[in-house]
Amino acid sequence: MTLRRTEAEAASLRAIWTRDLLDSQPEFECGELVRLAACLCGTPIGLVTLLDERHQWFRASDDLKMGETPREVAFCAHAVRQNGLFMVNDALTDQRFSSNPLVTWDPAIRFFAGVGLYNSDDEPMGTFCVVDLVPRILSEDQMEALEILGRQISLRLEAVVQRKALEQALADKERASAGLRASEELFRAFMNASPFLSYIKDAAGRLLFYNRSFAQRFGVSEYAWLGRTDEQLWSRKLTKSVRTHDLEVMAGGKMVETEEHIRNSDGSVSSLRSFKFPCHDSAGNVLLAGVAVDVSEEVAHHAELERYHRELEDANDQLRKLAVTDELTGLRNRRSFEERLVMEFSLARRRKRELSVLLIDVDNFKTINDRWGHAAGDEVLRRLGMILRTTVRLPDLPARYGGEEFVVLLPESGEESAMGLARRVMQRVATEDWENEPLTISVGMASMNESLENGFQLVELADEALYAAKRAGKNRVMVHSG
Template identity: 75%
Template structure:
């Protein structure tokens, strides 16, 4: 028999068994039971109906064969609402069926008797019924026999359901096994094509899976090391920290990234970046999975890059030092002096502090170069630089300002302390044993006052005082009077 299911209806369990029952092979046995029921009850029509939520299907004698009807107009809907035999002796006189299409139209049913069909667990399957187009009465023996036949049909249908369910389960198992085999083959093909080393271990550290890259790295076959541990593979015992990290990954449900040094099959030590993470088998057992990539070239490149950065930083430090340092004397150069001058002047103004500047010049320096040469002149400048470095205070800044001229920036120093420092420098110069002839210097001093506009004005004032010292006969200190 063919099956017609309601459109857009989910394939529920009831529809599945309806499909199987209608399309099943033992149709002859069902037809024999239907004919037997009709013969015993003396009716021209006997049928088995199968019901779902909205429709009923027939397995019947020749009349009504391959036919379906809406459930709401089906006599069988009344049968399944009760236990035991349901009889309508004359539908014309029964108000429940007098206007039923099956009564008023073809086939014009007048008599109906049926029993419900159900499994041992109480699941309703349908009905076994006999019908006629004329009114009829059933004897007690006919009614009892119809109930017995109903139980036989129910048993046959339940056996068919069980066999169908078993066949379906076996089919699904075979399909699942085939799907698992295909998935495993696809998984292994994917992992073997990967350039990363991959593996899965159980909680005891035994290898359950590893890919081709892993096998090639350690010089083993693709299956020989399954079931073996790290100790056997690497020929060393894992450390306590190794075991602890693996346990933390498995129980902590976290990903651990690390870099490891591994000796390969050829004895070469390679750097690996490893990612370990937990996974679970089909039984729910926790496993340790790992993926590792060879980063030896990257590590070597990074080491080279770090070495280059260190060298570059050292070179930059030297350049920065050269940029603010006078190469001959080792003192700060004019650029560094002026940068510090701007900062100290601004700070002195904001905090109302003192500030002073000294400008020094070697007397008759040209005669030194002309008489004893430029090397002797350079030595004079170097020694004068050392005198300044060892005479000034820690916060003071001595600098070579240009040629044979030097400058000293004196934070938090007024006129008196600045003049005191100038005199000490002159005393040091006078007491120094010079190589060729005694040396003298002239010094000009300027201190911050209310009319000072900026630090460069202080330098100009000190320069004016220096020229005044030169004009007054040299070898002296002059303070700016402004």
């Protein structure tokens, strides 16, 4: 897929092409074709123009030595904006050019015919044209010849730009090679003075070079291990791991980052972060280069940080749970219920779905507290929470609303379904083996209707139904009748 350039990028490329062509010699590349075009068209002048955002340059012409002009007066600026040949038979009678200084002053152009010159990316480089100082009309054959020659000149100018780029690339490469040769000794000195562990191995895993830091790390001289392989230096388990990574680098041709654990000369274990990459000797043989840094402290710190993060996440999980959970009953608290209520009400109204609420109150709860104590009252609330949690459906949300009040949010449940759940809850309460005395509850139920503006109004309707149940003698379910 070809990415479309921005206007700024295209303008920058045009400037580079124009500079390259001006620095080269389009006259040499295109002179014969320009003269051939003038001859075929019977005009005294043939030329190539180059354009950038503000200027026009006249090139490859022996008869018109103007150098450059502003782009806004250029005939060529019109030619590059259309496909095919652009022709002005008489500039003095053409409103676009009758007051143009190239027409009214020197060189007093009257006739122009030209085609746009484009590179391989279809970006305009300039024009190829013939010019006369008197009006003129070209034949069909002449126009076709001019277009054919224009395509040939485009190819030649594109070749000029590509040759220029190639010459620049070769020059850059030569400068880089010279700089590399000049810095080779400096690089060797840098490697030996580096605090990092550096080494080079051949394809068989033999050490060809290692620096002072490497030697000091393992308590050897700077030459003692040269020519030795991994199998001669490390344990079998470590050798297998190290060699596997070495082969990955040489086979894949890319850098591999690993963390290795190396036993030091004093018996301690160090963690090294190793960066391995392929390189080549003067004969083209693939070698393995490596740089390693001691990260033992970082590894220990990271392990400690991970442990701290786990503990912190556990604490945050507990805090999040406490923020939405009633500590006594284990049900959701009022805040969590109201957040879910807002969401479910909006969803039900938008999708025309049913939604119901049960508001539950423990009958004579104050008497239970006064007679049996607050611990007994708390146990009643815990067991009622358990009954709700094990009786409702999976999508339903039971919550402690406050004090001895509980609430159940019933998504996609109408009056009949909600009444069924209320009766099941009352049945569970009635058959539960309560510790001190039988327990009863009163339930108020309300279902979604079109007059409600928010979920809190739905709870208010359930609350009204609950008070009606209380007034009617408790231990019953009442439905709010809109």
